[in-house]
Amino acid sequence: GAVVSQHPSWVICKSGTSVKIECRSLDFQATTMFWYRQFPKQSLMLMATSNEGSKATYEQGVEKDKFLINHASLTLSTLTVTSAHPEDSSFYICSAAGRVGTDTQYFGPGTRLTVL
Amino acid sequence: GNSVTQMEGPVTLSEEAFLTINCTYTATGYPSLFWYVQYPGEGLQLLLKATKADDKGSNKGFEATYRKETTSFHLEKGSVQVSDSAVYFCALSDYSGNTPLVFGKGTRLSVIA
Numbered sequence: 001g002a003v004v005s006q007h008p009s010w011v012i013c014k015s016g017t018s019v020k021i022e023c024r025s026l027d028f029q030a031t032t033m034f035w036y037r038q039f040p041k042q043s044l045m046l047m048a049t050s051n052e053g054s055k056a057t058y059e060q061g062v063e064k065d066k067f068l069i070n071h072a073s074l075t076l077s078t079l080t081v082t083s084a085h086p087e088d089s090s091f092y093i094c095s096a097a098g099r100v101g102t103d104t105q106y107f108g109p110g111t112r113l114t115v116l
Numbered sequence: 117g118n119s120v121t122q123m124e125g126p127v128t129l130s131e132e133a134f135l136t137i138n139c140t141y142t143a144t145g146y147p148s149l150f151w152y153v154q155y156p157g158e159g160l161q162l163l164l165k166a167t168k169a170d171d172k173g174s175n176k177g178f179e180a181t182y183r184k185e186t187t188s189f190h191l192e193k194g195s196v197q198v199s200d201s202a203v204y205f206c207a208l209s210d211y212s213g214n215t216p217l218v219f220g221k222g223t224r225l226s227v228i229a
Contacts, residue, residue, distance in 0.1 A: 006159075034216050034217075041222075041224075042221060042222070043205065043219045043220060043221040043222050044160075044205070044217075044219045046216045046217075046218075049216055093159060093160065095160075095217075104162055104165065105162075105209075105217060106162075107152075107159045107160040107161070108159055109158060109159035110159050
């Protein structure tokens, strides 16, 4: 099946620094990637939708200047949390959809961000 | 807007017990419906899906039937195992694949031997 990877799997950073999370589709071309955020014991909340070569579409309430998303190729999307603060600590999950012959999104394993 | 409501957990069952996790949805049109599973320390995995009314999705002994009349997609398994312990998410999308998923809050299942 289609595989989506995320890097890093976990990261700890100091308040005020920026953190970049990568999402890669390993064996298919992802025309669309989604970024979700999951709080402890809660569901996934969509942050933004990213299409290759165009600007991401952010959900209401998500600051685009704080959560920078770049989808530079059909296999890579990045989420950069700028000037991170403790309230940004969360589990960030990407998913990818594309020309794999099915109508399914494939999820990465997630990145746990802890901001001190 | 679209929404998914699933039963609150946690659910604790003995091995070989029957499992039902209820899921109902609100959507315009005819959404596709999914169940995802998240094992401890891992990412979400698609468990099963159904794309139109009366479709039954099945995988690993789990089943769910797309019921348009009751706007439901309840997950069932006849005999759970300890290895089924995980968090289960019901989700929908307007169209399959390239549209975002709307998730329920998740139901944590613990199966004890």
